[in-house]
Amino acid sequence: MPKEREPRRVVLDPDGPVLVEGPVEIVMEDGSTVVFDRFMVALCTCRRSRDYPLCDTSHRRKTRGSAPGKLREE
Numbered sequence: 001m002p003k004e005r006e007p008r009r010v011v012l013d014p015d016g017p018v019l020v021e022g023p024v025e026i027v028m029e030d031g032s033t034v035v036f037d038r039f040m041v042a043l044c045t046c047r048r049s050r051d052y053p054l055c056d057t058s059h060r061r062k063t064r065g066s067a068p069g070k071l072r073e074e
């Protein structure tokens with residue numbers, strides 16, 4: 001008798017990626033598929049990632065901090 005499938009947990013970050021419990025298989029826009037065998041996969045929703053479809057934290061805005069020349073993330 002087949003085991004019941006458990007729901008896969010997906011966490012939405014309103015200012016960042018979608019976190020999906022891995023492993024995941026992603027169908028890209030060109031029809032190709034990529035498989036990520038990680039425990040948790042962060043999928044980019046802002047399209048700024050240089051590692052798309054994975055989030056590389058490029059969604060974080062950088063602003064000038066109080067210290068000269070320093071950037072801080074918001």
Ligand code: FES
Nearest residue numbers: 044046055058059
């Ligand atoms: S959501 Fe993080 S880089 Fe796009």
